[in-house]
Amino acid sequence: MESHEAKESMRSLGLDVGDKRTGVAISDPGGILATPLAVLASGDEDALVNEIFKLVEQYEAGRIVVGLPRRLSGELGEQANKVIVFAEKLSWRAKQTGISQLDVQLWDERLSTRAAERLKTDVGGQGSKLPSRARRGARKRSSSPKAEVDAIAAALVLQGFLDSLRPEQ
Numbered sequence: 001m002e003s004h005e006a007k008e009s010m011r012s013l014g015l016d017v018g019d020k021r022t023g024v025a026i027s028d029p030g031g032i033l034a035t036p037l038a039v040l041a042s043g044d045e046d047a048l049v050n051e052i053f054k055l056v057e058q059y060e061a062g063r064i065v066v067g068l069p070r071r072l073s074g075e076l077g078e079q080a081n082k083v084i085v086f087a088e089k090l091s092w093r094a095k096q097t098g099i100s101q102l103d104v105q106l107w108d109e110r111l112s113t114r115a116a117e118r119l120k121t122d123v124g125g126q127g128s129k130l131p132s133r134a135r136r137g138a139r140k141r142s143s144s145p146k147a148e149v150d151a152i153a154a155a156l157v158l159q160g161f162l163d164s165l166r167p168e169q
Contacts, residue, residue, distance in 0.1 A: 014158025
């Protein structure tokens with residue numbers, strides 16, 4: 001994994017990795033705005049990695065930003081350790097498949113899921129659906145309200161990372 005210094009503008013994928021589902025978000029080509037994209041089943045890790053790499057190829061992403069679920073104290077817990085191992089697997093897989101320029105980053109995601117739940121409720125209520133773009137893409141997706149929150153959480157993680165790359169105005 002590399003440092004998160006600003007490179008030329010590129011699309012990035014954002015991931016909110018969970019034991020059951022992984023929310024996915026995509027940035028615009030200029031690396032300014034993150035949008036919820038899909039929710040993938042997390043049960044089979046190899047299948048999940050394959051689906052992520054299909055999205056990397058489809059959207060020509062140059063970076064994957066993986067949300068790191070730290071505890072409120074900032075310490076790493078069991079889930080954070082699982083996510084670190086998963087991010088290392090993504091980085092290793094990129095090198096093995098000849099995409100060594102793919103930048104895999106970890107980004108602090110504390111409170112992103114709660115923020116996503118609030119945002120979903122504030123914007124569209126409990127019955128709100130993801131935009132059509134977020135329903136396209138990966139085959140293994142879920143349309144349950146909890147699943148939609150995962151994709152929104154991924155967008156919040158990715159947006160925080162993208163915002164950190166821009167110089168203070």
